């Protein structure tokens with residue numbers, strides 16, 4: 108294909124997206140579109156999978172059967188989310204093994220939030236409330252993104268996320284209405300999870316490199332800073348209901364902007380964690396790789412069993428004929 | 429042994445009276461496992477009453493490049509639609 112022909116195809120392609128048409132797996136697409144989507148969808152899938160680890164840490168220690176059932180169901184949902192997203196990603200012509208390999212070798216990124224430790228039971232509440240809350244704000248616009256398989260996966264994911272946030276809030280509310288020590292535990296969780304949650308929206312708009320292209324492809328509808336503001340505005344009143352304090356002395360309502368002003372994010376910490384130096388980066392990958400390796404014999408055995416069954420069926424039909 | 433589980437497509441009937449609809453895909457060693465996994469992944473909240481799984485390699489898909497020859501011929505066959513036929517206004521129930 109000549110350069111001109113490609114340019115022509117690209118123009119037609121961009122016009123389709125601008126008209127709100129969806130792109131499906133077998134459609135022609137620019138290489139950059141394919142690559143960007145593989146990167147974003149796989150990072151998203153990895154985040155769902157790694158995200159199970161900090162919460163899995165507390166399943167056996169949940170304080171009641173109600174909480175245990177909810178946490179188990181949530182973690183199971185996250186596994187499902189990872190699976191929907193890996194499947195969507197595979198339609199772009201990358202194999203599941205390659206995707207796992209990128210995660211296991213540290214070549215691929217996942218959401219930095221999961222590199223923080225879950226120290227107390229209150230962290231389960233804080234994660235549901237804040238981390239899933241931030242994820243919902245990031246994800247809802249993706250239900251209308253241009254790549255069909257990604258958009259369909261996100262519709263399913265978003266439907267399930269709402270329970271994640273609500274169970275987290277309920278569990279924190281219970282602690283906040285409990286003994287002073289329980290409320291203290293909830294406050295401590297908020298203190299530790301607040302800033303990392305704000306970082307989930309990514310660098311500030313002037314630092315963010317791919318915003319314009321992402322807007323065109325509907326991988327983004329609002330900028331990082333707009334989404335972060337939305338999160339702060341919706342979360343502050345929720346903290347008031349809990350009766351615990353957001354750890355930001357600069358946080359206050361700005362009547363002119365009709366938004367909350369908030370303090371400076373520690374971007375050094377953000378980049379440190381992104382680059383692999385967060386409190387749990389190494390542990391998360393080690394745990395993930397360990398689980399994958401320990402499961403190898405199960406995967407092999409299942410395949411061997413299916414081969415054997417197939418062989419058995421073939422001989423049977425030979426005998427019969 | 430570096431073989432991976434094959435890919436399966438999952439179709440779910442959400443309730444009797446409706447057709448099976450494509451819900452997504454998954455990997456499984458065999459059909460039985462594909463059904464079990466489909467149940468766990470796609471029907472955790474009563475989304476279905478019946479599941480079909482079919483190995484993805486058994487699906488033949490049309491190619492968008494051939495959309496012209498496949499689908500365009502239908503465009504100039506408006507006489508397949510009821511509104512093509514001009515009938516008097518006083519005609520009722522037709």
Ligand SMILES: [Fe+2]
Pocket residue numbers: 155188242246264
């Ligand atoms: Fe997510």
Ligand SMILES: [Fe+2]
Pocket residue numbers: 155184185188264268
């Ligand atoms: Fe999720």
Ligand SMILES: [Fe+2]
Pocket residue numbers: 185239242268271
């Ligand atoms: Fe979630």
